Amino acid sequence: MISTETTLAGIHFDNCLMNAAGVYCYDADELNQIQKSAAGTFVTKSATVVPRAGNPEPRYLSTPWGSINSMGLPNKGLPYYLDYVSQQQTLFPEKRYFQSITGFNIDEDEALLKQITDSDFNGLVELNLSCPNVPGKPQTGYDFETVEQILTRVFEVYEGPLGVKLPPYFDIVHFDQMAAILNQFPLAFINSVNSIGNGLTIDAATERVSIKPKHGFGGIGGDYIKPTALANVHTFYQRLKPEIQIIGTGGVKSGQDVFEHLLCGASMVQVGTALHKEGPQIFDRLTAELQTIMQQKGYNKIADFKGKLKYLD
Numbered sequence: 001m002i003s004t005e006t007t008l009a010g011i012h013f014d015n016c017l018m019n020a021a022g023v024y025c026y027d028a029d030e031l032n033q034i035q036k037s038a039a040g041t042f043v044t045k046s047a048t049v050v051p052r053a054g055n056p057e058p059r060y061l062s063t064p065w066g067s068i069n070s071m072g073l074p075n076k077g078l079p080y081y082l083d084y085v086s087q088q089q090t091l092f093p094e095k096r097y098f099q100s101i102t103g104f105n106i107d108e109d110e111a112l113l114k115q116i117t118d119s120d121f122n123g124l125v126e127l128n129l130s131c132p133n134v135p136g137k138p139q140t141g142y143d144f145e146t147v148e149q150i151l152t153r154v155f156e157v158y159e160g161p162l163g164v165k166l167p168p169y170f171d172i173v174h175f176d177q178m179a180a181i182l183n184q185f186p187l188a189f190i191n192s193v194n195s196i197g198n199g200l201t202i203d204a205a206t207e208r209v210s211i212k213p214k215h216g217f218g219g220i221g222g223d224y225i226k227p228t229a230l231a232n233v234h235t236f237y238q239r240l241k242p243e244i245q246i247i248g249t250g251g252v253k254s255g256q257d258v259f260e261h262l263l264c265g266a267s268m269v270q271v272g273t274a275l276h277k278e279g280p281q282i283f284d285r286l287t288a289e290l291q292t293i294m295q296q297k298g299y300n301k302i303a304d305f306k307g308k309l310k311y312l313d
């Protein structure tokens with residue numbers, strides 16, 4: 001039997017595929033659709049201290065090669081998601097889920113984590129350090145000193161399995177610097193990558209930008225970013241201590257894309273842009289395509305090939 005199961009933070013998941021935060025996870029209706037799909041689990045939309053309407057629309061566009069978005073963290077607030085996940089934990093006591101959170105400062109991060117500690121949440125926290133779309137707010141993941149300060153506070157106050165959603169990096173020195181910071185902490189995982197921030201797509205016919213916020217600037221996902229995503233997954237796989245596992249996100253729309261992320265070292269693979277386009281039935285297709293590739297190569301489980309990317313030297 002070809003198995004696509006995986007383990008993350010010592011937790012078993014029947015399938016290594018799940019949604020990426022922000023896609024099919026805004027409310028109970030969307031999360032129910034992921035729950036009923038072939039995905040191994042789900043992550044909620046990044047929750048902030050107070051609910052947010054997000055940026056003005058149009059704020060999302062699917063393009064032939066992917067997507068651009070400037071959602072601006074629209075979410076129903078952490079209590080909503082904790083209530084929903086609590087119900088799912090009761091319905092499916094053997095499953096574990098991901099709660100994404102993002103504070104606008106270190107005190108907000110602490111407040112969000114305290115809310116989670118005070119709840120019956122038994123899953124994994126994904127701390128989003130990389131939203132590129134809140135006007136005036138930097139992508140924290142590019143401020144290394146602040147990342148270190150945040151993680152220091154986080155692990156003073158939170159005891160459950162926790163990982164960070166990182167922006168894409170493009171410079172080997174930055175990989176080295178970030179890995180040196182991340183390796184100081186008992187992180188369960190990192191999730192590489194969030195969208196490539198502040199891209200621009202335009203409509204030549206109307207001579208206009210595609211989305212309203214920030215004069216059309218938004219996070220880029222899809223085919224455009226797969227090479228960057230694979231490089232980030234593999235570079236951190238090479239540099240991080242083995243206790244910190246990797247969730248691979250970016251450019252996944254086929255079983256081959258999933259296979260490539262796993263080959264680069266991912267233990268779990270998230271799907272964003274392609275899920276937005278195809279809907280939750282994509283998980284059936286991706287799982288079947290991955291299993292076919294594994295069968296053709298003689299692999300029975302992910303551990304047979306995870307991280308075993310070959311070089312040409």
Ligand SMILES: O=C1NC(=O)NC(C(=O)O)N1
Binds near residue numbers: 130194
């Ligand atoms: O972290 C995020 N990444 C994105 O690409 N978009 C969303 C958002 O704008 O809410 N957040």
